[in-house]
Amino acid sequence: MPKNKLNHDTAVVEVIALSGFDKALAYAVPPTCQATLQLGSLVRIPLRRRSELGVVLRFGTDQVVPPGKLKMLFEVVQPYPVLTPDLMELYRWAQKYYAATPEAILETMIPAAIRKGMKPKTRRYISKGKAPTVEELETLEKRAPKQAAILKFIRQQVKPLPRADILKAMKISASACDSLVAKGYLHETDTEEERVAYEDELGDQESVVVETRPVLTEEQDAAVRAIHDAITADVFSVRLLHGVTGSGKTEVYLNAIEKIVAEGGGVIFLVPEVALAPQTVGRVRARLEARGVHTVVWHSHLSEGERYDAWKALASGEAHVVVGARSAVFAPVQNLKLMIVDEEHEPSYKQEESPRYNGRDVAVFRAHLNKSVCVLGSATPSLESLYNVERGKYAVDRILKRVDHRQLPKIHLVDMRREALQGKGASPISRTLANKLVDRFEKKEQSILFLNRRGFSTSILCPDCGYVASCKHCSIPMTFHRTDGKLRCHLCGEQREAPLKCPECQSINIRKKGLGTQKIEDIVQKILPRAKIVRMDADSMSKKNLYRKILNDFRIGKIDLLVGTQMIAKGLDFPNVTLVGLVDADKSLHVEDFRAAERTFQLIVQVSGRSGRGDRAGEVVIQTSTPHAPPIQFARKSDFDGFQLEELEQRREFNYPPFRHLIRHLFRGRNPDKVNFYIEQWLKVLDQEMEGQLEVRGPAPAPIEKIRDEYRFQLWYFAPSASRVIGKLVALRQQFKMDKEVIDLIDVDPMNMS
Structure with a gap:
């Protein structure tokens, strides 16, 4: 039987290396490490004549090793285990289920900053020490006036002050301060300082949530009570929270979180996009900070320092709640009692590189390991989750009405085939959408335009010979980007200058075809020349935290119209948005994927749901060349049950997931x-x-x-x-x-x- 505590006589552990070994290796533990070593500790070990990282999976070993032949591990890298007991079980399951190497799984579970052995950020403070005599002070003033100046200043202070700030403000060198410390006139102390991501998100707007707590609707209250009952039962369960857009699912989440933290439990709150993290963490902190509950953020866009401090706060038990994207499912939360997966249907929860895990499914399994509750929320649940409800594996809570009796937005369907026949040109912005954009701008209301394709034009082609500017390394056309006049491949990153004439036949009739967000931005700017229009896609979001600035500017009204791709399609809540336009709504319908209809339906419903979330009614303009396609018609009528029945029947006929x-x-x-x-x-x-x-x-x-x-x-x-x-x-x-x-x-x- 494996041992669960370190035997100080033998002091042997089994370690899985992070460098490609697929089985655990036995190591002896030196006396210097025995006091700090725990199950799940990150350690440095000798391997292949090098120093490598590994994780302690077990105390003791069943391996037969000749006495004296075991190598000693070098050191314990972090003061807290990098894998909690439930994470160790999760590691074993994920490795097998997702056919991944131990190295790939562990590197995903343990952030790079932790593996590098990063330490807390410290700041040096100085305070007064022993009091100088009158003679000593006079001597300092004569021989070292700068030392005397800083000493007099510090003697007047009530509390310690940052050393670097004082030296900079007084223009005094560090040596002057060091001399005073050596003489005992000053004391120096190093204090840890946490790097808090999104610390500024607790702004005035979110503070209102603390003062004026929303009154729950009947449907919200029923969902909250059902989740509370599940939490109280203290057994594993999964509840699907199916609420229409704008129905207040987040308020249900917040009520569940409050109950958990009041009882000392931990919470993981997953969102599908990094862009949703600031808004979500702001609301969670606004609700919990007054209670003294520490909430941290966890995703790949954080600095290494922010990531380390978030990990340390959770691993030490200082923080109990984490809000983050997919990888936050592996955060070392203590006493984990609640997992929340918002927009559970989103494909972004699935990682496309090894290990190819699905954050939603991992969350369900981790809840199972902890005998806790997992809440999956969505206005358009995945068919997999609905099938689990049908089979009785998941419970379901439904919220079919928006809060404050707000109506779902009015939807207009524009057939772009007729638009092309009736107009003088084939503009990608229909007259219906253009007129409504102008109307909203004049009323000082905001609009969102969605197109799931970045760049200016999707391809460059020659009508004379049929030449298409394609990537030399990938089997796709290159995308033209207006900002620098280059063609780019969005798969391999290859780029080259856009040709002015056809490279094959030298024709000057070469044309740019297709749409991208850059082109839509240009067209709309001509429709609304006085409007502030901002584009939000993978090309424009190159700087850290730029998406936060843009979304904040949009929230406070500095931006009139937002043009974007998937990152603006879900979860964002802007009360002044009264118009949403889907420029090419059926693009996702024409791909080789059995989920194409489901994705199209979900996308239209989710993007439409950004409209009319405030006091004013919302409208949605759906532009399509296939207006009679079932997903578009079901989405137009907000008929989720009808779509679910039809799509599940087709999946059942072909025996596709979720049936296999x-x-x-x-x-x-x-x-x-x-x-x-x-x-x-x-x-x-x-x-x-x-x-x-x-x-x-x-x-x-x-x-x-x-x-x-x-x-x-x-x-x-x-x-x-x-x-x-x-x-x-x-x-x-x-x-x-x-x-x-x-x-x-x-x-x-x-x-x-x-």
Whole structure:
């Protein structure tokens, strides 16, 4: 049996290295480390004649090691364990379920700043020491007037002051201060200072939440009571909070959080986009800070110092609540009692690089490990979650009305095919949308335009010879960016100057085709020349915290119209927005993905929900070339039940998720013939070893067949349970010999089919 405490006679531990080893190694613990070492500690170990990092998974070992042959670990890197007991179990599960290496999982769970051994930020303060005699002070004034000046200043202060600030203000060198410290006239102390992300989010607007607590609607109150009952039961449960946009789901979350922290429990609150973190953390802090509850932020856009301080606050038990994006699901929260996954349907919860985990599903499993409650919230829940409700695995709470009796926005559907026939030109902004934009600007109301495509034009082509400016390394057209006149590939980053004439036939008729957010920004600026228009997409958000500034400016009315992509499509709450326009609403419908209809429906409903969240009624203009497509019609009528029934029936007919699990196996390499050869050999192995355990479809070229000069082919595996087949698949793959020029990856429950 594995030991659960360190035996000081033997002092042996098993450590999993972060450098690629797939099994734990035994190490002896030197006496200097025995007092600080714990399960889950990050340690430095000797490995391959180098110093490497590892995590202590176990006290003691079953490994047979000759006496005196065990190597000693070097040091304990951090004062607190980097993996709590539940995170250690989560690590083992995620490694197996997502077919990931221990290294990939651990590096995701443990932030880089922690692995680097970062220490707290300290600030040196100086205060008065022993009092100088009159003679000593006179001597200082004669021989060292600067020392005398700083000594007199400090003697007048009531509390210690920052050393650096004083030296800078008085223009005195550090040596003068050091001399006074050496003589005992001054004392120096180092004090830790926490780097608090979004400290300024607790502004006047959010402070109102503390003073004027909202009165819950009947539906909100019922949801709160149901979640409270689940928390009180102290058993694992998952509740789907299905509330229409603007129904006050966040207020339900806040009530649940208050109950948990009042009882000393911990909370993880996940949001799908970094852009939503400032708004969310502001509301949580406004509700909890007055109670002395510390809330931290956790996502990849933080500085290493901010990330370290957030980790330390949670690991030490100083903070009990964390708000963050996908990776916050691994935050070391103590006594975890509540997991909240807002906008649970969002594909951004799925990581596309190894380890390819889904933050929502990991949250559910972590809640299971802690016997806690997981609340999944959305106005457009995923079909997987709805299917779990149907099967009785999840409970559901529904909020079908907006707060304060606000109406859902009025939706206008514009057929862009008719628009092109009736007008003099094919403008991407319909006359209906243009007129409403002008009307809102004149009324001093705000608008949002959504287009899920950045850049100025999606392609450059020649109508004379058919030439298309494509990436040399990827099988997609390059996107033209007006700001610098360059063509860019959004997959590999390749860029080059946009041609003025066709490189093939030298025609000067070469044209820019398609739409991007830059082009929409230009067109709307001509419609509203006096308006303040800002674009928000991956190209414009290159500077840290720029998205925070833009959203804050929009909130306080400095911006009239926001043009953006996915990052403005969900969760944002701006009461003065009364018009939302979806420029190319059916773009997501025409992709090779069985979830295309679901994604389109969700996107339209979510973007539409940004309108009419204040006192004034909202409107939405949906521009489409396929107005009769079922997802668009269901979204237009806000008919979620109708869409769910139709889409689930189609999925059931083809036995697609959620009725079976899907595993995607992607093969890539520079030589397509070699890639196909190894796929065929692998299929023979599957036929022999996995017959009847899964359905195999393919091979077929991936929708984007080439990226970075590598050709891509895929297999799809369908199985009733991914966990029952993934172990054997991985074992077979490890035994299968494949050319090093062919790379493959296994993606369990994929969200991206490209």
